[in-house]
Amino acid sequence: GALAVSLAFPLVLVPHLGLIRTGLLFGLMNAAVAVWALWLFRHELQHLKAHVTACLVVMCTLGAGFVGAEQITTLAEDHFYQDRVVFTATTPYQRIVVTNGRGGHRLFLNGNLQFAERDEYRYHEALVHPVMSAHGAPKKVAVLGGGDGMAVREILKYPGVESVTLVELDPAMTNLFSQQPALKRLNGDALLSPKVHVVNADAFQWLDKSTDMFDIIIVDFPDPTNFSIGKLYTNSFYALLDQHLSASGYAVIQTTSPLVARRSYWTVVSTLESVGLKTAPYHANVPSFGEWGFVVAGRRPFSPTMQTGALPAGLRFLDAQILPLLFDFPVDMARVPAPVNRLSNQELVHSYEQEWGKVLR
Numbered sequence: 001g002a003l004a005v006s007l008a009f010p011l012v013l014v015p016h017l018g019l020i021r022t023g024l025l026f027g028l029m030n031a032a033v034a035v036w037a038l039w040l041f042r043h044e045l046q047h048l049k050a051h052v053t054a055c056l057v058v059m060c061t062l063g064a065g066f067v068g069a070e071q072i073t074t075l076a077e078d079h080f081y082q083d084r085v086v087f088t089a090t091t092p093y094q095r096i097v098v099t100n101g102r103g104g105h106r107l108f109l110n111g112n113l114q115f116a117e118r119d120e121y122r123y124h125e126a127l128v129h130p131v132m133s134a135h136g137a138p139k140k141v142a143v144l145g146g147g148d149g150m151a152v153r154e155i156l157k158y159p160g161v162e163s164v165t166l167v168e169l170d171p172a173m174t175n176l177f178s179q180q181p182a183l184k185r186l187n188g189d190a191l192l193s194p195k196v197h198v199v200n201a202d203a204f205q206w207l208d209k210s211t212d213m214f215d216i217i218i219v220d221f222p223d224p225t226n227f228s229i230g231k232l233y234t235n236s237f238y239a240l241l242d243q244h245l246s247a248s249g250y251a252v253i254q255t256t257s258p259l260v261a262r263r264s265y266w267t268v269v270s271t272l273e274s275v276g277l278k279t280a281p282y283h284a285n286v287p288s289f290g291e292w293g294f295v296v297a298g299r300r301p302f303s304p305t306m307q308t309g310a311l312p313a314g315l316r317f318l319d320a321q322i323l324p325l326l327f328d329f330p331v332d333m334a335r336v337p338a339p340v341n342r343l344s345n346q347e348l349v350h351s352y353e354q355e356w357g358k359v360l361r
Contacts, residue, residue, distance in 0.1 A: 126284035146220035147173030149187030157312035
């Protein structure tokens, strides 16, 4: 019984009910057990009516909280976030919150900032354009994660791209960013392009089953804050990734801050190299995140383009002069010894918690 409940809590109850409703449900169950115990020992107990009344009051209070859990969550979030909350949703995979303020819209997943409208262009230009411009003529592109469509927006700036496959676990994300007017505007209606095919699936499982090959694969997962996400940064996952790259193809992986989480960043690099991929680490400054890291990986060496015409017109951050500088690391972000992240050890999740924990305490 205890094992069943332990498994049901993270796998069934929290994904479908949310953390608050799940907590209240367990409270109701405990109160029901108390009522049952009162009934069993009704002949031995004094003040039985008072005990039963107290239990019923508790159950009614918990029941009211269960029904109004969404309102309770909304009130709490209104105080938690700096800007006005304009959208919330609890899905089987995550809590989605969108806020709007002076700096524009911000997206939070499980309380963690994913982008800020005022500077997201820096992040997404740095994520997409180094590999796209260096490849020369990418036709088939995959995006793993990135359900907000921002990376897809940047990819579609290359007219030679014939197809983009977006693999996003949570359909609520792709629905939100393809239907909500203010958010569609941010990605330029990228998810509605006829070139874009949206697949709502677990990227690990999708790669394992798919036979498609790609010229470019953009990996834009959330940071490895837990083991479920951490598996997407393991050597097992990167070995699968390699199988879907064309001979001249490149993958690029968003990692974490090489300044704040230096060992974690270089763990990703070591893990990619452990499956035989050549890497080209780089970083960019995104004010909302600070110094942020990325890694290019492929079967052939990578060199960033220095040709002015290789980058699309109208970029707000990158140009042919700035691009090569992203691949230079100052001393405080330079490479350090780092382990390989495996499914059997999940080293990255542990180091990520330790390094970011020092900053967030």
